[in-house]
Every structure is written in structure tokens, then in C-alpha cells.
Amino acid sequence: MKAVHFGAGNIGRGFIGMILSRAGYEVTFIDVDAALIDELNEKQAYTVILADESEQEETVSNVKGINSMTDKAEAVAAVRDADIITTAVGASILPIISGVLAEGLSARVEAGTVPVNVIACENMIGGSQALKDHVLAKVDASLAKKISAQVGFPNAAVDRIVPNQTQAERLTVSVEPYFEWVVDQSMMVGDVPEIKGITYVPSLDPFIERKLFTVNTGHAVAAYLGYHFGYDTIKEAMDQEAVVTLVRGALKETGKVITAQYDFEEAEHNQYIEKILNRFMNPYISDEVTRVARGPLRKLGKNDRLVRPATLYYQLVNEEPTYLAKAIAAALLYDYTKDPEAEELQDKINQHGYEQALQDVSGLTSESPLVEAVLKQLKTLQG
Ligand SMILES: NC(=O)c1ccc[n+]([C@@H]2O[C@H](COP(=O)([O-])OP(=O)(O)OC[C@H]3O[C@@H](n4cnc5c(N)ncnc54)[C@H](O)[C@@H]3O)[C@@H](O)[C@H]2O)c1
Numbered sequence: 391m392k393a394v395h396f397g398a399g400n401i402g403r404g405f406i407g408m409i410l411s412r413a414g415y416e417v418t419f420i421d422v423d424a425a426l427i428d429e430l431n432e433k434q435a436y437t438v439i440l441a442d443e444s445e446q447e448e449t450v451s452n453v454k455g456i457n458s459m460t461d462k463a464e465a466v467a468a469v470r471d472a473d474i475i476t477t478a479v480g481a482s483i484l485p486i487i488s489g490v491l492a493e494g495l496s497a498r499v500e501a502g503t504v505p506v507n508v509i510a511c512e513n514m515i516g517g518s519q520a521l522k523d524h525v526l527a528k529v530d531a532s533l534a535k536k537i538s539a540q541v542g543f544p545n546a547a548v549d550r551i552v553p554n555q556t557q558a559e560r561l562t563v564s565v566e567p568y569f570e571w572v573v574d575q576s577m578m579v580g581d582v583p584e585i586k587g588i589t590y591v592p593s594l595d596p597f598i599e600r601k602l603f604t605v606n607t608g609h610a611v612a613a614y615l616g617y618h619f620g621y622d623t624i625k626e627a628m629d630q631e632a633v634v635t636l637v638r639g640a641l642k643e644t645g646k647v648i649t650a651q652y653d654f655e656e657a658e659h660n661q662y663i664e665k666i667l668n669r670f671m672n673p674y675i676s677d678e679v680t681r682v683a684r685g686p687l688r689k690l691g692k693n694d695r696l697v698r699p700a701t702l703y704y705q706l707v708n709e710e711p712t713y714l715a716k717a718i719a720a721a722l723l724y725d726y727t728k729d730p731e732a733e734e735l736q737d738k739i740n741q742h743g744y745e746q747a748l749q750d751v752s753g754l755t756s757e758s759p760l761v762e763a764v765l766k767q768l769k770t771l772q773g
């Protein structure tokens with residue numbers, strides 16, 4: 391059985407590749423990082439270390455790599471012949487990988503082989519569907535019809551904190567013990583592969599929203615406020631009671647939105663929140679605030695972890711989401727110069743001011759009460 395995974399980065403090696411290899415797949419990583427791919431091909435295995443007191447090590451074997459920049463034809467052939475295809479490249483990279491996918495899937499459906507599923511494991515709502523749209527936009531109508539019939543793009547939610555790696559051995563990856571991978575079965579085609587570690591559900595909405603608006607919202611609050619207060623890592627930020635209070639406050643707000651919409655019990659959801667707060671405090675993980683805060687334009691997007699739950703809070707709870715508004719204000723202040731999106735955000739703010747910049751990146755209009763709430767919180771943060 392052959393798996394093709396786009397993105398041999400933190401989560402690609404530390405989670406998706408590991409689960410697929412454990413399930414008996416030969417895993418081919420497609421990436422554009424030449425040194426990483428060379429090393430994967432040389433060693434054909436790597437180590438995953440659990441970030442807890444056990445420091446348990448697992449060898450992930452039967453893996454190889456393809457550099458899609460230099461060996462595009464090989465990448466296309468791997469897609470054509472795969473039994474399952476996954477991605478973890480980052481939301482903004484999905485349009486870029488859709489070219490190789492479109493060519494590989496076109497060759498596949500023309501040859502009339504068995505159906506296949508493509509699972510985007512990115513932190514976004516509707517990731518696989520978005521990837522499908524990019525792929526279909528690259529082929530003619532007849533191929534689009536065949537791909538739609540023979541290729542499933544089930545949306546997914548993946549959860550495991552995998553920080554940037556500082557291991558001496560480049561391929562080794564340290565991961566938190568917790569993981570969850572949920573896939574929308576209703577969007578799959580053909581036989582559903584039995585893969586230990588994947589939970590198939592009839593509808594993904596409750597799971598992706600619970601994950602994105604709890605784990606990722608909480609993480610973003612800790613990162614943007616942590617950065618504002620001068621901390622380098624999530625753990626350092628979470629060691630401050632004031633930061634924990636702000637994160638918990640934001641998660642109480644998103645919790646009201648989630649339990650109002652979906653069938654999660656309030657008590658059960660509160661336990662989920664506390665578990666996540668503990669994960670952020672894992673002393674065996676050093677996760678830079680700048681990794682978690684990366685891409686503020688994406689994170690301030692209309693359907694992302696801050697603005698979406700804050701907007702829903704007005705609609706479903708009918709109150710001002712003060713903690714989420716503070717986190718959005720902190721995100722507007724995020725000026726890390728090595729993050730291109732932070733640079734672009736600060737340029738926008740310098741040119742047009744906070745209010746216009748917020749509206750531009752979030753799609754909120756001047757009538758939205760959230761804009762006023764954020765500006766109010768901005769003043770408190772700026773002192
Ligand atoms: N790290 C985590 O804790 C975590 C957890 C859950 C989900 N995610 C999601 O997984 C995705 C990847 O995150 P990450 O932390 O592993 O990032 P990462 O930067 O470690 O890995 C991304 C990989 O994609 C590769 N890449 C970039 N452009 C590419 C292209 N055109 N073709 C193929 N590969 C390309 C990069 O070289 C890199 O190896 C993101 O969407 C993220 O939100 C991350």
C-alpha cells in the first residue's frame with residue numbers, strides 16, 4: 391500500500407507519516423526542501439520522540455521523499471499510483487501543490503484505476519474541499535467530472551502539538567503524546583481504509599470547529615498576548631497566571647459558541663478546555679510564540695480561530711466577546727519582522743490605520759460591533 395504525503399515538516403513527519411507508516415503504508419513525502427528530501431532518501435526512516443517523562447522513541451520506517459521542485463514527473467507519478475494522499479503544507483500552500491495533484495489525478499482517472507481519497511490535514515475549515523476546488527480549476531470540464539467521481543476530498547481535523555524542531559538529528563521529531571485525527575466519512579469515495587489513529591465521522595463540522603476554536607484559538611491567544619508581554623515560548627507565557635486567565639476567558643467564550651451549536655455537553659467541553667490548557671503547559675515542549683502566532687493575516691481571517699467565534703458570539707450569546715476582542719487586538723500588534731504576514735499586516739496598519747486594516751483582513755464591516763470592541767481592547771493593550 392502506498393501513501394503520498396505533501397509536506398515533510400513538523401506534523402507531516404511527527405504525526406501523519408507516523409500513523410500511515412504504522413498502518414503498513416510505504417510513505418512517500420513530497421516536499422520542496424531539497425536537504426530534507428535527500429536525508430529521507432538516504433535514511434529511509436526517522437525517529438519520533440514523545441515529549442513527556444518517558445521520552446519514548448519510535449522508528450518510522452518504509453519512508454522516502456520526492457522533491458517536487460526538481461522531480462515533478464516523479465511526484466506526479468507517485469500521486470497517480472497512490473492508495474491514499476494526505477497533505478500538511480499550510481493553508482496558503484494548497485493552491486501551489488494543486489498543480490502536481492491535478493496532473494497526477496488526471497493521469498489516474500484517465501487510466502481508470504480505483505478511487506482514491508485526498509485528505510488535507512491543515513488547520514482550516516473545509517481544507518480538503520478547498521484543495522479540491524484548486525485541483526478542479528486546473529483541469530478541463532471532462533477531467534473535472536471524472537476526478538469528482540473517482541477522487542474523494544474528505545475534510546479533516548488534526549490535533550497534535552509539534553513545535554519547530556531543535557534535534558541534532560534533522561529528521562528526528564519530538565511530539566506531544568496527545569493526538570486526534572478526525573475525517574469526514576461522508577465525503578470519501580471507494581473503500582474506507584482502516585487506519586488505526588483515524589476516527590471517521592459522518593459530519594466533520596462539530597469536530598473541526600471544536601478543535602480550531604479551542605486548541606487553535608487558545609494557542610493564538612497565548613501566542614499573541616505572550617508576544618505582546620515579551621515571552622518567547624507558549625510555556626513561558628502560560629506560566630503567567632494573567633495569560634492563563636486571558637486564554638481561559640477566550641475559551642469560555644468559544645465554548646459558549648460551540649455548545650450552542652453542537653451536541654457537546656458543557657461539563658464535557660469544560661474538561662476539554664482544561665486538558666488543552668495543560669497541553670499548552672507541557673514542560674517537555676518548547677514551542678516558540680512566533681511559530682504559534684505565524685501567519686496573522688490567515689489567523690485574522692473571517693473563518694479562522696479568532697474572528698469567526700467572536701462574530702458567532704454576538705449572534706448566539708448576544709454579548710460582547712471581550713477576551714476574543716483582546717486577542718484580536720494583540721494579533722494586530724504582532725510585528726515579528728521574520729514573519730512576512732506580520733510585516734504585511736504592519737504595513738497595512740501604517741498606511742490605513744488599525745480599523746481599516748482589521749476590516750481588510752477579517753472581512754468585518756464598519757457596522758460590526760466587533761470592530762469597536764477590538765479598538766477598545768487595543769487602547770487597553772497600548773496603555
Ligand atoms: N505543527 C503542528 O502542531 C500542527 C498541528 C496540526 C496541524 N498543523 C497544520 O499542518 C500544516 C503544516 O504545519 P507544520 O507545523 O508541519 O509546518 P512545517 O513548516 O513544519 O511543514 C510544512 C512543510 O511543507 C513543505 N512545503 C512548503 N511548500 C511546499 C510545496 N509547494 N510542496 C510540498 N511541500 C511544501 C515545507 O518545506 C515544510 O517541510 C499547517 O497547515 C498547520 O496548520 C500543524
Ligand SMILES: O=P(O)(O)OC[C@@H](O)[C@@H](O)[C@H](O)[C@H](O)CO
Nearest residue numbers: 513548549550551552606609682
Ligand atoms: O499551524 P497554525 O499556524 O494554524 O497554528 C499554530 C498552532 O496553533 C498549531 O500548529 C497547533 O500546534 C496545532 O494545531 C495543534 O494541533
